[in-house]
Amino acid sequence: MLIKKCEKCGNKIGWLKVFISIMSGFRNIKCDKCKTEYYIIAPYRLTIVLGACFPLFLRNQILKVLSPQFYSILAILWLIFILLLSPFLLRTYVKNH
Numbered sequence: 001m002l003i004k005k006c007e008k009c010g011n012k013i014g015w016l017k018v019f020i021s022i023m024s025g026f027r028n029i030k031c032d033k034c035k036t037e038y039y040i041i042a043p044y045r046l047t048i049v050l051g052a053c054f055p056l057f058l059r060n061q062i063l064k065v066l067s068p069q070f071y072s073i074l075a076i077l078w079l080i081f082i083l084l085l086s087p088f089l090l091r092t093y094v095k096n097h
């Protein structure tokens with residue numbers, strides 16, 4: 001994981017904290033100890049959003065070979081997969097540099 005420790009105080013920033021930040025619209029991640037705020041860098045936000053929408057772009061192609069029900073299940077599983085993985089994909093930078 002790329003954001004596991006606070007740059008200033010070394011406090012651990014957990015997966016859940018990052019996950020909650022993503023789920024609440026990429027809110028800044030705050031260190032519990034020293035209150036340093038971390039921004040999620042914009043291209044990484046975009047990567048996650050595009051990644052989550054990926055099955056939508058391929059919808060027509062997928063529906064040629066799979067039933068709509070199966071496509072829905074696949075799209076939901078993909079979304080969950082991306083969301084669970086996203087805290088590992090992100091990079092952040094400190095607000096007050």
Ligand SMILES: [Zn+2]
Nearest residue numbers: 006009031034
């Ligand atoms: Zn800290």
